[in-house]
Amino acid sequence: MPQLEISDLITAVDPHSGRRLPVRRAEVMRQLLDSGDDRAAEIVATLPTDQDGVLDPDAVDRLLxxxxxxxxxxxxxxxxxxxxxxxxxxxxxxxxxxxxxxxxxxxxxxxxxxxxxxxxxxxxxxxxxxxxxxxxxxxxxxxxxxxxxxxxxxxxxxxxxxxxxxxxxxxxxxxxxxxxxxxxxxxxxxxxxxxxxxxxxxxxxxxxxxxxxxxxxxxxxxxxxxxxxxxxxxxxxxxxxxxxxxxxxxxxxxxxxxxxxxxxxxxxxxxxxxxxxxxxxxxxxxxxxxxxxxxxxxxxxxxxxxxxxxx
Ligand SMILES: C[S@@+](CC[C@H](N)C(=O)[O-])C[C@H]1O[C@@H](n2cnc3c(N)ncnc32)[C@H](O)[C@@H]1O
Structure with missing residues (x-):
């Protein structure tokens, strides 16, 4: 199973414009669970989101x-x-x-x-x-x-x-x-x-x-x-x-x-x-x-x- 790094998954940018893209916490957790990494999914579950479940970009930046x-x-x-x-x-x-x-x-x-x-x-x-x-x-x-x-x-x-x-x-x-x-x-x-x-x-x-x-x-x-x-x-x-x-x-x-x-x-x-x-x-x-x-x-x-x- 592929080993995934959390920091690669919690930010996304448009490769052409460089614009920041929204990242849904549930989607990141699903990828980590699918890779068999329950511990990583637990870590992501603690990150703040807005009401639509999108990771707070400022909190992600501060964390990184x-x-x-x-x-x-x-x-x-x-x-x-x-x-x-x-x-x-x-x-x-x-x-x-x-x-x-x-x-x-x-x-x-x-x-x-x-x-x-x-x-x-x-x-x-x-x-x-x-x-x-x-x-x-x-x-x-x-x-x-x-x-x-x-x-x-x-x-x-x-x-x-x-x-x-x-x-x-x-x-x-x-x-x-x-x-x-x-x-x-x-x-x-x-x-x-x-x-x-x-x-x-x-x-x-x-x-x-x-x-x-x-x-x-x-x-x-x-x-x-x-x-x-x-x-x-x-x-x-x-x-x-x-x-x-x-x-x-x-x-x-x-x-x-x-x-x-x-x-x-x-x-x-x-x-x-x-x-x-x-x-x-x-x-x-x-x-x-x-x-x-x-x-x-x-x-x-x-x-x-x-x-x-x-x-
Ligand atoms: C694990 S970090 C390493 C950071 C740093 N070199 C260090 O040792 O602390 C990998 C970084 O590579 C950047 N990166 C990957 N491909 C790149 C590219 N083609 N141009 C610029 N940055 C890139 C990512 O955005 C990420 O921040």
Whole structure:
């Protein structure tokens, strides 16, 4: 039975206009009950509605901002900013070393939520002044809050409401955290193909590693760090439906892109693995990226890795 995340079901927007659509609480509960998740239906039953049974959009927005604020604590604890910069620093060194595309460059965080990664990169200046930092999300409330936080912190980055692949200006590099497992079936390959078809030179998407310990680890982390039952529920479901290394490498292996996994399962201690990135570069960038990574380049493996090493 499909595992569903509550946060994916309680908001809806028209994909063309971006306009918010009404969501009926009974319909969300029915989907969750049909998937066998009675506990999730109980959580949704506590959310307020109007007299027609439509979820209160303001209450939903407040709840999602609260849950994502709690989620940010996990990103801080797992040092996602540092780990992203550890790969993106060498990646931009590799891009600068090729003469094909002079700066400035643009990093686009797809599904940035509250924009933790973009704000971290802006506050540390880790990538240099020639990299413009942009966070994009389909959820107006989350991306609005990201912009508010960036202004309060006086940061040099910007946040845009909309589809990351419909921006008027092209990205040089696409990144994301905790987004890949939301794309199921053919949508996962379509996600990578959209980037390959764009002028972007590379992507770097972090998502939950599928070790046998991941669901247990997610339960412990979300229990300890998150207060709202929705956040705890969705955190554990995310770990259960995360894509394994082989699925990600296969989906990212699209024409015009060299797909690589950094620190795949098997190369690292399963107790420590939490999120790991799938990286895609234009083929001419692989050698300069490996050079810029130095010894760490050994942790970057491609789809040709012998079976058993990349699961
Ligand atoms: C689980 S949240 C991750 C938020 C954030 N990256 C974090 O780590 O806290 C996934 C987000 O991706 C957004 N999203 C999915 N596809 C998108 C797209 N094509 N463009 C912009 N946002 C997208 C959704 O609106 C949702 O807010």
């Amino acid at each position: 901002i609260r849950v994502h604020t709690e989620l940010q604590r996990l990103s801080e604890e797992l040092r996602i900013g540092e780990r992203m910069a550890g790969l993106l620093g060498p990646l931009f060194t590799a891009i600068r070393s090729t003469v094909r595309q002079p700066g400035p460059y643009r990093l686009v965080d797809v599904g940035c939520g509250l924009g933790y990664v973009v704000r971290w990169l802006a506050s540390t200046g880790a990538l240099g002044v020639d990299v413009e930092l942009v966070g994009v999300d389909l959820d107006a409330a989350l991306v609005g809050e990201a912009g508010r936080l960036a202004r309060a912190e006086g940061l040099g980055c910007r946040f845009v409401h909309g589809n990351a692949f419909d921006l008027p200006e092209a990205a040089t590099v696409y990144v994301s955290t905790g987004v890949l497992h939301h794309f199921r079936g053919p949508d996962l390959a379509a996600f990578f193909r959209a980037q390959a078809a764009s002028p972007a030179l590379a992507f770097c998407h972090f998502d939950i590693a599928t070790t046998r310990l991941a669901p247990l680890g997610a339960w412990v982390f979300h229990r300890a760090r998150m207060r709202h039952p929705l956040g705890r529920h969705d955190g554990v479901v995310s770990a259960r439906r995360a894509h394994n290394d082989r699925t990600l490498l296969h989906a990212a292996d699209v024409p015009g892109i060299r797909a690589l996994l950094y620190e795949p399962r098997g190369s690292v201690n399963p107790f420590c693995t939490t999120l790991r990135p799938v990286v895609g570069v234009r083929p001419h960038l692989e050698a300069p990226l490996r050079l810029a990574l130095g010894r760490a380049a050994r942790r970057l493996v491609g789809p040709e890795q012998p079976a058993g090493d990349v699961r």
